[in-house]
Amino acid sequence: MKTEHASAQYLKDYKKPEFLVQNVVLTFYLDGENTKVINTTEYYRAEAGANKLVLNGEHQQLERVELDGRQLTASEYQITNETLTLTDLPEQFVLTTESLIDPVNNTALEGLYLSGGAYCTQCEAQGFRRITYFQDRPDVLGAFTTHIIADKSMYPHLLSNGNKVAEETLPSGLTKVTWVDPFKKPCYLFALVAGDFDVLQDSFNSRSGRNIQLELFVDKGNLGRAEHAMASLKAAMAWDEQRFSLEYDLDIYMIVAVDFFNMGAMENKGLNVFNSKCVLADRESATDADYLSIESIVGHEYFHNWTGNRVTCRDWFQLSLKEGLTVFRDQEFSMDLGSRAVNRIQQVRIMREHQFAEDASPMSHPIRPDAVIEMNNFYTVTVYDKGAEVIRMLHSILGEDKFQQGMALYFERFDGQAVTCDDFVDAMQDASGLDLSQFRLWYSQSGTPVVSVSSEYNQVAQTLTLTLQQMTHATFDQVDKAPLHIPVKIAFYYQDGQPAELTGGAEQVLNLTQAEQSFTFACKQPVYFSLLRDFSAPVKLNYQYSDAELSCLIPAETSDYAKWELMQNLYIKYLCQDVKGELTEYPVEIAQVLRALLADESLDKALLAEILTVPSFSSLLEYFEQVNPQKIIRARQSLQVYLVDQIGDSLYRVWQQATPTDYQYNASEIARRSLWGASLKLLAMANYADIGEQLGEFYQGADNMTDRLSILQAAGVSDKNVFKQLMDDFDQSWRGDSLVMDKWFALQAKQDTDEIFTNIEKLQSHPDFNWNNPNKVRALFGQFAMFNHAQFHRSDGRGYQLVSRAIEKLNAINPQVAARMITPLIQYHKLDLGRQTLIKSELQRLSALDGLSSDLYEKISKSLAS
Ligand code: TRP
Ligand code: ZN
Numbered sequence: 001m002k003t004e005h006a007s008a009q010y011l012k013d014y015k016k017p018e019f020l021v022q023n024v025v026l027t028f029y030l031d032g033e034n035t036k037v038i039n040t041t042e043y044y045r046a047e048a049g050a051n052k053l054v055l056n057g058e059h060q061q062l063e064r065v066e067l068d069g070r071q072l073t074a075s076e077y078q079i080t081n082e083t084l085t086l087t088d089l090p091e092q093f094v095l096t097t098e099s100l101i102d103p104v105n106n107t108a109l110e111g112l113y114l115s116g117g118a119y120c121t122q123c124e125a126q127g128f129r130r131i132t133y134f135q136d137r138p139d140v141l142g143a144f145t146t147h148i149i150a151d152k153s154m155y156p157h158l159l160s161n162g163n164k165v166a167e168e169t170l171p172s173g174l175t176k177v178t179w180v181d182p183f184k185k186p187c188y189l190f191a192l193v194a195g196d197f198d199v200l201q202d203s204f205n206s207r208s209g210r211n212i213q214l215e216l217f218v219d220k221g222n223l224g225r226a227e228h229a230m231a232s233l234k235a236a237m238a239w240d241e242q243r244f245s246l247e248y249d250l251d252i253y254m255i256v257a258v259d260f261f262n263m264g265a266m267e268n269k270g271l272n273v274f275n276s277k278c279v280l281a282d283r284e285s286a287t288d289a290d291y292l293s294i295e296s297i298v299g300h301e302y303f304h305n306w307t308g309n310r311v312t313c314r315d316w317f318q319l320s321l322k323e324g325l326t327v328f329r330d331q332e333f334s335m336d337l338g339s340r341a342v343n344r345i346q347q348v349r350i351m352r353e354h355q356f357a358e359d360a361s362p363m364s365h366p367i368r369p370d371a372v373i374e375m376n377n378f379y380t381v382t383v384y385d386k387g388a389e390v391i392r393m394l395h396s397i398l399g400e401d402k403f404q405q406g407m408a409l410y411f412e413r414f415d416g417q418a419v420t421c422d423d424f425v426d427a428m429q430d431a432s433g434l435d436l437s438q439f440r441l442w443y444s445q446s447g448t449p450v451v452s453v454s455s456e457y458n459q460v461a462q463t464l465t466l467t468l469q470q471m472t473h474a475t476f477d478q479v480d481k482a483p484l485h486i487p488v489k490i491a492f493y494y495q496d497g498q499p500a501e502l503t504g505g506a507e508q509v510l511n512l513t514q515a516e517q518s519f520t521f522a523c524k525q526p527v528y529f530s531l532l533r534d535f536s537a538p539v540k541l542n543y544q545y546s547d548a549e550l551s552c553l554i555p556a557e558t559s560d561y562a563k564w565e566l567m568q569n570l571y572i573k574y575l576c577q578d579v580k581g582e583l584t585e586y587p588v589e590i591a592q593v594l595r596a597l598l599a600d601e602s603l604d605k606a607l608l609a610e611i612l613t614v615p616s617f618s619s620l621l622e623y624f625e626q627v628n629p630q631k632i633i634r635a636r637q638s639l640q641v642y643l644v645d646q647i648g649d650s651l652y653r654v655w656q657q658a659t660p661t662d663y664q665y666n667a668s669e670i671a672r673r674s675l676w677g678a679s680l681k682l683l684a685m686a687n688y689a690d691i692g693e694q695l696g697e698f699y700q701g702a703d704n705m706t707d708r709l710s711i712l713q714a715a716g717v718s719d720k721n722v723f724k725q726l727m728d729d730f731d732q733s734w735r736g737d738s739l740v741m742d743k744w745f746a747l748q749a750k751q752d753t754d755e756i757f758t759n760i761e762k763l764q765s766h767p768d769f770n771w772n773n774p775n776k777v778r779a780l781f782g783q784f785a786m787f788n789h790a791q792f793h794r795s796d797g798r799g800y801q802l803v804s805r806a807i808e809k810l811n812a813i814n815p816q817v818a819a820r821m822i823t824p825l826i827q828y829h830k831l832d833l834g835r836q837t838l839i840k841s842e843l844q845r846l847s848a849l850d851g852l853s854s855d856l857y858e859k860i861s862k863s864l865a866s
Contacts, residue, residue, distance in 0.1 A: 005861075006854045008371045011317040017140050018050030019043045019089075024142035024187075026132065028112075030119055030150040030194055033102045035112065036063075039132040041142065044092045055084045056129035056136040059101065059111065066096040084133045097133045106130075107772050107813045115260035116219070118195025119155070120273055124266060125316055125375040128187035138186040138313045139418040146179045148194060155194040157217060159254060161185070161269045181269055183249065184416060186312055191268030193217070193256045200226040204234055204248070207241045212248055217256040218280065225280035228291055229255065229298050236299040239333050244407060246306045255279065255298070259738060260773055262816045263379070264297050267304035274301070277739055277775055283663050285740045287706040288670045292334065300330035311411065314418045316375045320367040320443075321421045323379075324387020328395070331388060338667060341560035342606045348535045348565075351389065353618040355381040356540070359448045360622070361827045362862040364475035366446040368421050371477075373858035376816045382446075389538040390442045393487055394425075396509070396536060397439070398432045406431035438485045438513060447475040449484055451512065452542040457526045464502070464523040466490075469516045470539075476866050486512040489536035492527045497556035500527040509536065528553055533562045540622070545569050551589040555596055560607050567593070567611050571639065575615065576623050578635035586639070591646035598650040605658065606671035609678035612651075614639050617789045621830045628832050629793040637685075644686035652688060655679035663704045677710030684714035692718040699726050705740075712747055720753070738775070741768040745779035752790040757798060760784065771809065774817045781806040785824040792824065793831070797838035800825065804842035807856070808849060815853030822846075822856060826863040840864065 022042040029036040037060075043053065062079060065072045067086070078085040084097070106113035111130025112121050121131065129136040146160035152175035162181030170176055197217035204212045214233060216226045233255065240246045250270045261275035278297045281290050307329060308322035335343045358364065358381055367387040369378055395403045406428035414423060421443050429436045449472045456465045468488065472481035488510040492500035499506035502521040510519050528549045532541045545553070550570045557563045570590060577583040597603060597611060620632050644651065658676035663669075683691045695715045702708045712730070715723040727747065734740040748763055749756075763769060763780060770776050785792055785803045792799035803825060810818035828839045840863075846852070847860045 005852075005857045006373055008373050011315070011368070011370045014315055014317075016047060017135055017137065018045070018047040019053050019135070020046040021135070021140055021142040023145065024134075025145045025147070026190075027147040028149065028192060030148065030155065033104045035101050035103055036098065037101060037132045038096065038098045039134065040094060040096045041134070042092070042094050043089075045089070051087055051089060053086045053089060054135075055086075055097075055133040056082065056126070057084050057097075057099070057133035058082055059106075059130045060099040060132070061101075062097065062099045062133070064096070064098040068093050082129075099132060101131060108816065109260055109262050109774070109814060110816070112192065113260070115258040118193065118197070118256075118258060119150075120193045120195075120256065120258050121191050121268075122262065122266060122273065123190050123268070124188040125319075125379075126188075128190055131190075134187050136187055137315065138188055139315060141184040141186055141312075141416075141418065143184050144181045144190060146181075146190075146192060147176055148179075148192060149174050149176045150194050151175070155196065157193070157195055157197050157199070159191075159193040159217075159256065159271055161189070161191055161271050163251060163270075183269060183310070185269050185309060186418065189267070189269045189309055189312075191266070191271040191273055193258075193271065193273065195256075196220065197256070198223045198226075200230055202230050202234065204237050204253075206237070206247050208247060210247075210251070212237075212250070213252045215252065215254045216279070217254065219257070219259070219276070222257070222276075222280055225282045225285065226257075228281045229257075229274075229279045229294055232295040232298040233302060235295070235337065236302040236333060239299070239336065240303060240306070240329075243332065243336065244306075244329070244404070246411075248302075248305060249310070253302075255301075259775070262774055262814070265301050267301040267308055269305070269309050272301045274298075275775065277742070280739060283665065283704045285705055285734075285737065287709055287743075288665075288673055289706075291665065292338070292670075295337070296330050296334045299333040300326055303329040303333070306411070310416065311414045312418045314420050316372065316378070317369055318420050319378060320383045320387035320390075321419065321424055323384045324367060324391050325424070327384050327388035328391040331392075339560075339604060339606055339671075341564070341604070342610060344534060344561045345564050345607075345610050347385070347388075349616070349619070350381060350385050351535070351538055352622065353616055355386050355538070356448050356622050357618060357827050357830075358382050358823075359386075359446060359475060360829060362476045362866040363823075363826065363859060364446045364477045366444050366478075368443045370444075374819070374854040376855055377819055377858055386538050389535075393442070393537055394428055394436075394439070396487055396489075396534075397485075398428060398434065402432040402434075403428070438483075441482055441484050445472065445481060445484065446478050447472045447481060449486060449537075449539040450542050451486060451488065451532075451537075451539045453531060454543075455529070457523070462522060462524050463520050464527060465518055465520045466510070466529070467516065467518045468510065468512045470512055471515070476862070483513065483515045486537045486539060488512055488531065489533040491530045491533055491557070491559070491562065492521075492523075493530070493553060493556045494525065494527055495552060497552055499558070502527070507533075528556075530557055530559075530562050530566060532565070533559055535561070535565070544573070547587045547589040551593055554593050560604060563597075564607065564610050567597075568615055571614050572620070572623070575620060575632075575635045575639060578638065579620070579624065579627065579631045586642055590643070594643065594647050595650050598647065598654050604671060605668075605675040608654070609671070609674040612643075612675075612678050612682060614643075624830055626832050626836075627830060629789060629835070630795075633790050633793075640682060641686045644682055644688050648683070648686070648688045651679050651683060655683060660702070660707055673704075673706045673710075677706070677713075680710055680714045681717065684718040687718055692722060695719070695722050696726065699729070705743075709743060709747075716747065716751060723751075735768060738768065738773075742775050742779040745769070745776065746783040749780050749784040750787045752788060756784070756788065756791045757802060760802065771813055774814060777806070777810065777814075777817055777821070782821055785821060793835060795834065797835075797842075800835075800839050800842050804846055808846060811846075811849060811853055811856055812851065815855040818853065819855035819859055822859055826859055828863075829866070 025040040027038040103112045110127035148158040158177040160179035165180050166178040200216040202214040218226050255272045257274050257276040257279040259276050264278045265274040303326050307325045409431045410427035449470050452469045454467050491507045494500045502523050554566045658672050699711045807818050828836050
């Protein structure tokens, strides 16, 4: 590597801050490229004998330093590109710094930047150091006052955390507003927004009788798309009171939607900043999936107010303390409001498609990482989603009541503090009286455990013995693995499908704590069993169900989730045979089982839609070593065509029964639309009953974006000409509507055609494309890399090249977005050696780039060393 790169930081090296802060007063003179920030902070010595204060600060020009009112000369402090260091310090002092920053040219979107004409900030994880000099670490908590000085005619809304306490017009004609946040917080939760918005106002009566003002700020003209986010916020506030006994603590809660944002949203105290994609929705422009994702993200950020803000992280290695727990909370919110099974299926998909792949990649890490080069690289599916699975296991081990007692104890002990994952588990342990010492290994051990199951029925003794083994393979980051505490939920059924009355009941949890363990049950006749119900632990199950078992269990299962899970097992068994060239024919059981499910009127339509969806490319990749990915793509296609061939008539009938009526947004209509879309796509793929010819007509008749997108997807896999026509029509209707056009870019990027490379080239000059906007880049290049499997994995390497060139370009614009997009390129270990070589040569080329960011450096260097 040419450039010098940041070295790793280690969890084991944590040291307490030697100086802490009290009041922090920030004054912003918003003035484009020359924005001035004055920071007056009260410091006090926290560790006896400490005499050196190192502040973080980057991408700013330091103009002045004052200690207790006396301006320091250049020899009285040390400054580097990243730090400002002071020595010989009194017990307590007030430090003032003045610096200049440039939000206009800030394309990294960290710190203060401009998004479509509005000033906004993103400080997590380490963006605050781009705003002013400060100890940019989560265990330094201050009480913030923010003054914003700006031209109110251009920026009518000047916002920051807490309550607005003053507004005045200065002699210059500029406006000065002052915000005070009464809650001490780490600087990553600081936010400032200045812009011209439309505001949706509402209020919420909290359970203790306080009236909380709610404000949602959107680009002018977008008020009509803000209602659903506001309704979601109110639902989240009510739910957190009911389920967790947690009430909001300020008098005002604000959400601002911006178009330029690196992630989904950010939980800044009292002033959330959201990617507009995670706020705006109406029936014409957003799908049901968008509505549900908005509900969950609005909930997520709101729930952070307690799990993240009131109790925060001691250091960034503890990120899962707030993220795993808050994801668990937002999942439960969505599950309490909607379908538990369908939500669970979606959560499990994320684990199997993304988290397992991450754990098998050079970026493998425990939910609490031990070593980090670039913190931005650790906002991962492991920390978030596997972290939530770990909390979910705790919840299932403790039960709701004990878990809630643990939460209450956690807040009682740690409110207002910056703490660790161990502190959280301690609270759960102390509240429940359970010994969680082995359970804690889930925090420090990476990798996906494989649980193998074998069974033996003893006719004479009338006993069933299940033997479970667990094995976690070495990962790239960690060789030695110990047995974990793995709760395995199981249900037993007699061979006629009735729940089996064994000792311990028809439904049980097997607590696997050793490498190998046997469980014996008294049982008068042989039984079938359904394993890992609810995905009770984030593991891979190694158990080959026979076709007879599956065709008994799928209809018999009393759990909707488990029905889906078992159906996946049936598909996967034959998909894997096909990929390996071992398939002679599909078994009759597949069609039999599906026909029965399609005929079952009592089945939730949304569940049926999930059952009709064959396992994804990414989840299948997990079953192979050095596989030609085109074989997986072909196996999926043949299975889908086979399904329509076998059950086309039933499918067609179900599809017709699910035909759209007038649009309504409610659970049963969402379910109906999803079944209509899923069956349409299958039928179109096999062109059943010439359905492709009707797509144009359906498209013209559609009155909502969910149906329109289903139709476009169906056209994309059936008739290329119809697809092109409809896409042109879509472009005409929606050009200039940024969020809607992202869907169009994504559909283009996912087309399996040899013209994809010229198409993507042309699309970069489309008026709605913009390299500086992460949503656009993700829609075009991210969707290509993640979902256009056939073209991304071409044997000539053009797919890999396209993505690596985009990453090269993005490295200079926005390192965070570039580093997220490299994920599909560094997860090459399951691919055949030819493709591995092609990818490695792209990584090699990227590694030699001038000015390679630490974000990319960390991922590429780990990959090339693996
Ligand atoms: N804390 C945010 C969340 O979970 C995540 C986030 C938003 C973020 N923006 C970011 C993380 C930028 C890193 C960088 O909701
Ligand atoms: Zn979060």
